[in-house]
Amino acid sequence: xxxxxxxxxxxxxxxxxxxxxxxxxxxxxxxxxxxxxxxxxxxxxxxxxxxxxxxxxxxxxxxxxxxxxxxxxxxxxxxxxxxxxxxxxxxxxxxxxxxxxxxxxxxxxxxxxxxxxxxxxxxxxxxxxxxxxxxxxxxxxxxxxxxxxxxxxxxxxxxxxxxxxxxxxxxxxxxxxxxxxxxxxxxxxxxxxxxxxxxxxxxxxxxxxxxxxxxxxxxxxxxxxxxxxxxxxxxxxxxxxxxxxxxxxxxxxxxxxxxxxxxxxxxxxxxxxxxxxxxxxxxxxxxxxxxxxxxxxxxxxxxxxxxxxxxxxxxxx
Ligand code: FES
Numbered sequence: 001x002x003x004x005x006x007x008x009x010x011x012x013x014x015x016x017x018x019x020x021x022x023x024x025x026x027x028x029x030x031x032x033x034x035x036x037x038x039x040x041x042x043x044x045x046x047x048x049x050x051x052x053x054x055x056x057x058x059x060x061x062x063x064x065x066x067x068x069x070x071x072x073x074x075x076x077x078x079x080x081x082x083x084x085x086x087x088x089x090x091x092x093x094x095x096x097x098x099x100x101x102x103x104x105x106x107x108x109x110x111x112x113x114x115x116x117x118x119x120x121x122x123x124x125x126x127x128x129x130x131x132x133x134x135x136x137x138x139x140x141x142x143x144x145x146x147x148x149x150x151x152x153x154x155x156x157x158x159x160x161x162x163x164x165x166x167x168x169x170x171x172x173x174x175x176x177x178x179x180x181x182x183x184x185x186x187x188x189x190x191x192x193x194x195x196x197x198x199x200x201x202x203x204x205x206x207x208x209x210x211x212x213x214x215x216x217x218x219x220x221x222x223x224x225x226x227x228x229x230x231x232x233x234x235x236x237x238x239x240x241x242x243x244x245x246x247x248x249x250x251x252x253x254x255x256x257x258x259x260x261x262x263x264x265x266x267x268x269x270x271x272x273x274x275x276x277x278x279x280x281x282x283x284x285x286x287x288x289x290x291x292x293x294x295x296x297x298x299x300x301x302x303x304x305x306x307x308x309x310x311x312x313x314x315x316x317x
Contacts, residue, residue: 007098007099008096008097008098009030009032009035009036009096009097009098009099010030010031010032010094010095010096011028011029011030011031011035011068011094011095011096011097012028012029012030012031012092012093012094012095013026013027013028013089013090013091013092013093013094013095014027014028014029014067014091015027015091016089016091019071019155019156020148020152020153020154020155020157021150021152021153022073022074022086022153023071023072023073023074023123023153023155024071024072024074024085024086025059025069025070025071025072025155026069026070026071026072026085026089027067027068027069028067028068028069028070028095028097029066029067030066031094034066035066035067035068036099036100037061037100038058038061038068038100038102038130039061039100039102039105039106040061040102040105040106040127040130040131040134040135041057041061041102041103041104041105041106041127041130041131041192041218042057042058042061042100042101042102042127042130043055043056043057043058043100043101043102043103043104043127043271044056044058044068044070044097044098044100044101045097045098045101045265045266045271045273046070046081046095046097047095047096047097048080048081048084048085048089048095049084049088052080052081052084053265053266054079054081054082055220055265055266055270055271056070056071056072056126057070057071057104057126057127057130057194057218058070058100058126058127058130059071059126059129059130060129060130060133061100061130061133061134068097068100070126071123071125071126071129071155072085072086072123073122073123074086074087098265098273101271101272101273103218103271103272103289103290104127104192104194104216104218106131106134106135106192107190107213107214107216109135109138109139109140115140115141115142115185115186115188115189115190116131116135116140116141116142116143116189116190116191116192117142117143117145117181117182117185117189117190117191117192118131118132118142118143118144118145118192118193119144119145119147119178119181119182119191119192119193119194119195119199119203120144120145120146120147120193120194120195121147121148121173121193121194121195121196121199122147122148122149122153122195122196123155124193124194124195124196124199124218124220125144125146125148125154125155125156125194126155126194127194127218128144128192128194129155129156131192132144132165132166142165143165143166143167144160144163144165144166144167145166145167145169145181146160146166146167146168146169147169147172147173147177147178147195147199148168148169148170148172149170149171149172150170150171151168151170153170154168154170173199178193178199178202178203178206179202179205179206182203182206182207182210183206187210187211188211188214189214190214190216191203191207191210191214191215191216192216192217192218193216193217193218194217194218197219197221200217200219203217204217212291212293219270219288220270220288221270221288222266222268222269222270222288222305223269223286223287223288223305225286225305226284226286226305226306226307227247229247230247230311231244231245231246231247231311232244232245232307232308232310232311232312232313233245233311233312233313234251234254234255234308234313234314234315235280235312235313235314235315236255236258236260236315236317237279237314237315237316237317238316238317239259239260239317241255241258241259241260243255243257243258243260245307245308250267250303250304250305250307251301251303251304251306251307251308251313251315252264252267252274252303252304255303255317260317262274262276262303262317264303264304266304267304267305268304268305269286269287269288269289269302269304269305269306270287270288270289271289272287272289272302274302274303274304275289275300275301275302275303276300276301276303276315276316276317277299277300277315277316278299278300278301278313278314278315278316279299279314279315279316280312280313280314281308281309281310281312281313281314282308282309282310283295283296283301283306283307283308283309283313284306284307284308284309285301285302285306286302286305286306286307287302287304287305287306289302301315303315
């Protein structure tokens with residue numbers, strides 16, 4: 001089994017290096033030649049073990065299409081992916097991964113801005129490290145604030161300590177600190193935050209009043225599943241199939257069961273793999289990839305976790 005996409009890449013684990021306390025850096029090279037380029041903020045679906053597919057942000061992007069590097073923190077309380085990688089992966093082994101997917105994109109630098117502020121908490125630093133390099137290469141002004149328990153817990157610490165654009169905050173996070181950093185940023189700066197849920201909430205509260213198009217977060221944690229009181233029908237327009245969805249079943253599962261081929265990976269609304277276009281009907285969104293407003297404006301939904309708000313939905317699959 002491989003990531004449930006239509007495209008899969010075969011990669012070989014070339015090296016495992018120490019990143020920080022409980023954090024390893026895994027470097028993969030393509031088995032079949034150069035790998036597709038990745039954008040800043042991109043992540044991979046990695047089939048860590050048969051049937052165990054997890055998403056990891058790429059540490060470096062656009063620099064070397066010959067390798068993908070991810071930083072993984074061993075989390076014994078997690079869902080098993082990080083422990084499997086830390087405890088059981090071996091250099092030289094082959095893995096299946098998806099092509100890079102970008103649900104946390106770096107927006108083009110514009111006007112006077114060109115100013116980008118990155119706020120990282122713990123292992124949430126991984127997508128932001130790629131952004132730091134990308135903004136620099138594009139000639140923009142960028143700074144990174146990085147909170148972690150201690151200096152020993154900081155990925156790429158030696159490099160970041162020498163970087164004048166980086167402020168390391170060892171010793172944990174005081175709620176006020178995130179708000180202070182946000183408050184000091186110019187109104188037209190683009191702000192990006194990735195970290196634990198509490199930090200994201202502090203960040204979003206501090207950003208209230210800012211242009212929402214310049215405030216960006218990446219969440220790795222799923223929302224609670226939606227309960228749906230009744231059944232609804234999903235018309236799969238291109239497949240010409242009507243699918244009945246009962247309260248206990250996701251749109252994704254109902255469609256797959258009906259023979260409609262859909263891409264998916266995390267099945268909890270965090271990876272973006274299952275996004276489809278909505279042609280008709282209202283949706284109750286429940287993913288953490290994009291806001292409900294953004295989905296409604298773009299007429300999209302994640303079928304693994306979001307549901308019809310009414311009794312009928314038409315999707316472009
Ligand atoms: S499968 Fe990951 S968001 Fe739906």
